[in-house]
Amino acid sequence: MxxxxxxxxxxxxxxxxxxxxxxxxxxxxxxxxxxxxxxxxxxxxxxxxxxxxxxxxxxxxxxxxxxxxxxxLGSYPAEPPSGGHEMLARIRNHIEENLMDPDMSPQSIARAHHISVRYLHKLFHNDGTTVGSWVRQRRLESCRMDLGRPSNRRRTVAAVAQNWGFASPSHFSRLFRRAYGVSPTEWQMSTFTRT
Known part of the structure; x- marks a missing residue:
C-alpha cells in the first residue's frame, strides 16, 4: 500500500x-x-x-x-519551526477544508486566522508561491481526481468545476488545459476509456 x-x-x-x-x-x-x-x-x-x-x-x-x-533525518530541525511555518501549515489545512467554497478569498482566509491579508501574502511569498495560485492548484488537482472517478462518469465538467469553487466553466477549462495539457473533457473521456 x-x-x-x-x-x-x-x-x-x-x-x-x-x-x-x-x-x-x-x-x-x-x-x-x-x-x-x-x-x-x-x-x-x-x-x-x-x-x-x-x-x-x-x-x-x-x-x-x-x-x-x-x-x-536524525534530529528535529536545528531550530524550532517559526510561527510563520506553523501558521502556513494551518492556513493550508483551512484551504483544503474549504476548497469547495467559491467565496474563499485571501480576505476570508486572513480573517479566519486573525491575520492581515498582507501577512497572508507574505507567508505564501516566502514559500515561493501566492495564495491564489495555491488555491487554484489545489482546486485543479481535486477536479482532475473527480473527473477521473468512474462514479462521476455522468457528471458534466461544468458541474465538477462548480463543485470545487470555479464559477466560470470556460475559465476552468483554460486553466485545466494549461496545467495538464488536455481539456477537462478529454481527460474525463481518456480515464473512462482506460477503465
Whole structure:
C-alpha cells in the first residue's frame, strides 16, 4: 500500500526526501509503530475518502508521518519551526477544508486566522508561491481526481468545476488545459476509456 504525501506537508526539502528513499522503518516500537498502526487502520476505509472526517484523519496521518520523518533525518530541525511555518501549515489545512467554497478569498482566509491579508501574502511569498495560485492548484488537482472517478462518469465538467469553487466553466477549462495539457473533457473521456 502506498501513501503519497507532498514534501511541503512534511516540512522537508526534495533532497531530504531523496535521502530517505528506500529507508526501512520497523513497526515494532516507537513512532514507526504508531505510524504503521494508524496507516494500517486507514486502509480499506473507503467511505472516509471524500468526507470531512477523512480529510481530518489525513491531516493527522501527515502529522504522524512528519514526526517519523524528523526522527529518521536524525534530529528535529536545528531550530524550532517559526510561527510563520506553523501558521502556513494551518492556513493550508483551512484551504483544503474549504476548497469547495467559491467565496474563499485571501480576505476570508486572513480573517479566519486573525491575520492581515498582507501577512497572508507574505507567508505564501516566502514559500515561493501566492495564495491564489495555491488555491487554484489545489482546486485543479481535486477536479482532475473527480473527473477521473468512474462514479462521476455522468457528471458534466461544468458541474465538477462548480463543485470545487470555479464559477466560470470556460475559465476552468483554460486553466485545466494549461496545467495538464488536455481539456477537462478529454481527460474525463481518456480515464473512462482506460477503465
Amino acid at each position: 502506498f501513501f503519497r504525501v507532498p514534501c511541503f506537508y512534511l516540512g522537508i526539502t526534495g533532497e531530504e526526501a531523496r535521502r530517505l528513499a528506500g529507508t526501512e522503518v520497523g513497526g515494532d516500537g516507537g513512532v514507526g509503530a504508531l505510524v504503521s498502526r494508524f496507516l494500517s487502520a486507514l486502509i480499506g476505509e473507503d467511505e472516509l475518502c471524500n468526507s470531512a472526517s477523512g480529510r481530518r484523519l489525513s491531516l493527522n496521518a501527515v502529522d504522524l508521518v512528519s514526526l517519523l520523518v524528523a526522527e529518521l
